Amino acid sequence: MMLLTCPWCGPRNSTEFRFGGESHPRPRPDAATPEEWRDYLYFATNPRGWSRETWYHGSGCRRYFAIERHTETNEHRAIDERRAAEARR
Amino acid sequence: MTQEQIALAGTGAMRLGRQEGEVIDRRRTITFRWNGKQQLAHPGDTIASALAAAGERVFSRSFKYHRPRGILTADHLDPGCQLQVGDEPNVRAAHRLVEADMDVRSQNTWPSLRFDVKAANGLVGRFLSAGFYYKTFIKPERLWPVYEKVLRQFVHAGSISPDTAHDYYDKRYAHPDVLVAGGGPAGMSAALAAARAGATVLLVDEQGALGGRLRWGGPAELHELHRLTAEIAAEPGIEVLTDSVVGGRFDDNWVAVVQRNLPNVVERLVKVRAKSFVVAPGLIERPYVFEGNDLPGVMLSTAARRLINLYAVKPGERAVVLTANPEGDGAVADLQRAGVDVAAVVDARHGTTVTRARGRSGVQSVELSDGRRIDADLLVTAVGWTAPTSLLNMSGDKPVYDPRSARFRPDPARLPDTVLATGRIVGDGSFSEIAAHGAAIGREAARRAAGIRARWQTQVPTRTPGEPVAEVPAKPVEIPDLTPAAHPELFRGHTHGFVDFSEDVSSKDLFTAVAEGYDSVELVKRYTTVTMGPGQGKLETVNAVAVVAEATGRTIAETGTTTWRPMYAPVTLGALAGRIFEPVRHSPMQAWHERQGAVPLVAGQWIRPEHYGDPAAEVRTVRNAVGIIDVTPIGKLDLRGPDVPELLNLLYVNKWNNLGVGRVRYGVMCAEDGVVLDDGVTGRLGEQHYLMSTTSSGAGTVWEWVENWLQTEHPDWQVHVTPVTTAYASINVAGPRSRELVGRLAEGVDLSPEAFGYMNVRTGTVAGVPDCVLWRIGFTGELSYEIHVPAAFGLHVWEALMSAGADLGVAPFGIEAQRILRLEKGHFIVGQDTDGLTQAYTAGLGSLVKLDKQDFIGKPELTWQAERGGYPLLVGLQPIDGRIVPAEASQIIAGGRIVGRITSSRMSPTLGRSICLGQVEAGLAKPGAVVTVRLIDGRNIPAAVTPQLAHVDPEGERQRV
Numbered sequence A: 001m002m003l004l005t006c007p008w009c010g011p012r013n014s015t016e017f018r019f020g021g022e023s024h025p026r027p028r029p030d031a032a033t034p035e036e037w038r039d040y041l042y043f044a045t046n047p048r049g050w051s052r053e054t055w056y057h058g059s060g061c062r063r064y065f066a067i068e069r070h071t072e073t074n075e076h077r078a079i080d081e082r083r084a085a086e087a088r089r
Numbered sequence B: 001m002t003q004e005q006i007a008l009a010g011t012g013a014m015r016l017g018r019q020e021g022e023v024i025d026r027r028r029t030i031t032f033r034w035n036g037k038q039q040l041a042h043p044g045d046t047i048a049s050a051l052a053a054a055g056e057r058v059f060s061r062s063f064k065y066h067r068p069r070g071i072l073t074a075d076h077l078d079p080g081c082q083l084q085v086g087d088e089p090n091v092r093a094a095h096r097l098v099e100a101d102m103d104v105r106s107q108n109t110w111p112s113l114r115f116d117v118k119a120a121n122g123l124v125g126r127f128l129s130a131g132f133y134y135k136t137f138i139k140p141e142r143l144w145p146v147y148e149k150v151l152r153q154f155v156h157a158g159s160i161s162p163d164t165a166h167d168y169y170d171k172r173y174a175h176p177d178v179l180v181a182g183g184g185p186a187g188m189s190a191a192l193a194a195a196r197a198g199a200t201v202l203l204v205d206e207q208g209a210l211g212g213r214l215r216w217g218g219p220a221e222l223h224e225l226h227r228l229t230a231e232i233a234a235e236p237g238i239e240v241l242t243d244s245v246v247g248g249r250f251d252d253n254w255v256a257v258v259q260r261n262l263p264n265v266v267e268r269l270v271k272v273r274a275k276s277f278v279v280a281p282g283l284i285e286r287p288y289v290f291e292g293n294d295l296p297g298v299m300l301s302t303a304a305r306r307l308i309n310l311y312a313v314k315p316g317e318r319a320v321v322l323t324a325n326p327e328g329d330g331a332v333a334d335l336q337r338a339g340v341d342v343a344a345v346v347d348a349r350h351g352t353t354v355t356r357a358r359g360r361s362g363v364q365s366v367e368l369s370d371g372r373r374i375d376a377d378l379l380v381t382a383v384g385w386t387a388p389t390s391l392l393n394m395s396g397d398k399p400v401y402d403p404r405s406a407r408f409r410p411d412p413a414r415l416p417d418t419v420l421a422t423g424r425i426v427g428d429g430s431f432s433e434i435a436a437h438g439a440a441i442g443r444e445a446a447r448r449a450a451g452i453r454a455r456w457q458t459q460v461p462t463r464t465p466g467e468p469v470a471e472v473p474a475k476p477v478e479i480p481d482l483t484p485a486a487h488p489e490l491f492r493g494h495t496h497g498f499v500d501f502s503e504d505v506s507s508k509d510l511f512t513a514v515a516e517g518y519d520s521v522e523l524v525k526r527y528t529t530v531t532m533g534p535g536q537g538k539l540e541t542v543n544a545v546a547v548v549a550e551a552t553g554r555t556i557a558e559t560g561t562t563t564w565r566p567m568y569a570p571v572t573l574g575a576l577a578g579r580i581f582e583p584v585r586h587s588p589m590q591a592w593h594e595r596q597g598a599v600p601l602v603a604g605q606w607i608r609p610e611h612y613g614d615p616a617a618e619v620r621t622v623r624n625a626v627g628i629i630d631v632t633p634i635g636k637l638d639l640r641g642p643d644v645p646e647l648l649n650l651l652y653v654n655k656w657n658n659l660g661v662g663r664v665r666y667g668v669m670c671a672e673d674g675v676v677l678d679d680g681v682t683g684r685l686g687e688q689h690y691l692m693s694t695t696s697s698g699a700g701t702v703w704e705w706v707e708n709w710l711q712t713e714h715p716d717w718q719v720h721v722t723p724v725t726t727a728y729a730s731i732n733v734a735g736p737r738s739r740e741l742v743g744r745l746a747e748g749v750d751l752s753p754e755a756f757g758y759m760n761v762r763t764g765t766v767a768g769v770p771d772c773v774l775w776r777i778g779f780t781g782e783l784s785y786e787i788h789v790p791a792a793f794g795l796h797v798w799e800a801l802m803s804a805g806a807d808l809g810v811a812p813f814g815i816e817a818q819r820i821l822r823l824e825k826g827h828f829i830v831g832q833d834t835d836g837l838t839q840a841y842t843a844g845l846g847s848l849v850k851l852d853k854q855d856f857i858g859k860p861e862l863t864w865q866a867e868r869g870g871y872p873l874l875v876g877l878q879p880i881d882g883r884i885v886p887a888e889a890s891q892i893i894a895g896g897r898i899v900g901r902i903t904s905s906r907m908s909p910t911l912g913r914s915i916c917l918g919q920v921e922a923g924l925a926k927p928g929a930v931v932t933v934r935l936i937d938g939r940n941i942p943a944a945v946t947p948q949l950a951h952v953d954p955e956g957e958r959q960r961v
């Protein structure tokens, strides 16, 4: 079981977390085409390499956070979610 | 037998006089049963050593050919020593210590160990040849039941009884800086050095005591054993687990250790998160392949030395020793000291080898490559070593074959920084060289662990500012060289013999497999099942690879090995399952329900009253008088902050801007795919204070869902979410007389219809309990009040309602009555009347969904669903024959096609007929349409679509009074 570093709690067993999948920006609901929306809903790029993901520390601080994780080595680094959300606006 | 007689008889003809390193307690004698017969042993004996001391040579019969098998390795790997102990099968009898009154039986023998009818199979070649599973039991298909019977007879494991009591298995977590797998000289030295460098150390060994090969060595080894053991005992930083095995290494040094020697616990699974992991398993001695190599009396040099030095057992009377290394030479010395007549020492380093062992139930003579034939009852072989690299492979290593030392070696370049290896798995050397290597590895493991500890410390943002971070020596410890000693490559002699003793696979089978085209070692493994027995290749893999290499004309390096996977050693399912930690949730009123004879309903983690004996009567009470139901599991979220309306607008499909203080509104949540996720009511208690309710099963999900949207999409919104599901006990008071009943207990709340109308919320005192929340809603379709009481007073308010309403005819009702009541009223249940494909319009929520809102979760998909039209629809259904209640999930069919299904169905006590909800295709969702419902028994019945979902009071007059 891998160790995952929660930006709030530090390194913890990955069983304390729920994997939220690859995180992609939510398309504008009033402007998205069905193709764009379903791409957001159902498709993941599943890269061999760095992947941007959401995790939820359900058995800890109960924070959702975004990380970049290398899918081959599990190396990972935190992303500031608030700044990322602002950058998307 | 009296104690005196036992003492006179001794524990067996083959028991030697006192040995310096023996682990048996000669002062005491215990008795146990072996195939029904009484046997003697000393405490400290393994089952196998006690039997060997008594002169037993045959312990079991082999899997396919039912050949007699005896001691081969005299440790936990011994394939011939898997026995049944009481109702525990497959006990490794050369490892398990004898206990008084144990009932030990041989496995795989019928009718008896001595006269095994199935040994005749040795003559039936075709039946059990290489790939026999694939060749023999395929055609004709009609004979499969017969094959099954045949195969059952050949099952080679022990037997289990379904009546066996469930034993206690334990679980533990450990977080040492350094975990050392293997307590031989290298592992002990590593543990000592790591602890002295400041690390906390967990030292694990599979044997009953630390020491590894030191334990069965001579005076010099025993001297070192005692010194190391004493030093480890004196070192407070080291915890030692013996009779424990490191089963697997997973990501980031998550290591499974199975511990056995605990009182009152069968096994304990220790889940270890180690910062550094030191692998020091030593070497496993490799059997030699030649004709007759499985006869009882053929054993490894380490087996002979264990028997003599640990258990004071003479392995035989007259021996031939085949040796290619110093350990084999050591065995010769031990045998001579034990009084065994060593008839010949065959030195494989000079080219002579054994070609055949002859005998029926044990070795009688040995044939050598120089043509000699020597009478002997014992043949000891010392032809090389297998490096048990399993834990290193699990860490990402790919061991490489070294022809000079005739064994595989770890490739340190491929190991992660957190995993180190030491001891003979790395190389050979004198005791002091091995100890020095172990100590250096231990210090380096401690240094790396300190680095990880410091990094973890700095990764915790909540740490105390200015807290000092431990200093880590920057310079790596210098690791001395440890090179494997040169060793002749000895795998197979001039004849064919067994490669896998557990699976009865011979070198001839491997040649056959290669000849049939299975020329990769992974394919040969699966085709012949070589290395797939209980030993999982620890004895067999290298010989199997060497034979495949020989058969294909490739080198061993080119042939490669099969993959080592967890677990390293067999582990019981009990150890993996461990204790069960599933919480059970009760409302504060559950004890009352049980006293009233409520039938329990398991709903997720909750235990709830399904009914109190007669759900139909409970329904009538609610329709005619007043009933109360415990709805504590309903999810409740306390929402506070200026942006709650924004949040509600996002979560629900309907609008929330204008909800006044004191008002309650029903809402439905969808996911981003437009599928109905949850529903419930939310009330506004104050300017910036709301209470949201969710379904009982959705309580946890919705909380996380709300947090997800707040934290990731709208971190700028000011909303605090607090789950208060179990902070309140929740009671629904329902029925025409509910106002009267609540009015008798409520203080500070005006219950008149003008002051407290339908879909309103008030706070006040109920039965003397302040801070209760009352909302006027109606899942049952009756006038009703849902009262949320601070949980500690739940039972008090419940009992107050029961006594205050006695003259009104109040009675408790359960989930079943509530389900009937809501079905009569046509209220759907998320997950019952909807499924993972049911979008909001299908659930009949067209008038609730507000597509003119700027945004809400699922809006695009619902916009498209509305545009698309033609979707299936939830409708009310009534079978024409009102006596028939179609089972839930019954199909609705038309023209040979499934066009819908019944989602809920009950007999309605109010209407005296069956009523249903169902999903049907768009064309059938018209009031008065008659559909065909297929019952479970295959009958088709007609049912009519009702004008509304509600079967009772569609106008809602009863709940608005």
Ligand SMILES: [Zn+2]
Residues within 6 Å of the ligand: A006, A007, A008, A009, A010, A057, A060, A061, A062, A063
């Ligand atoms: Zn956390």
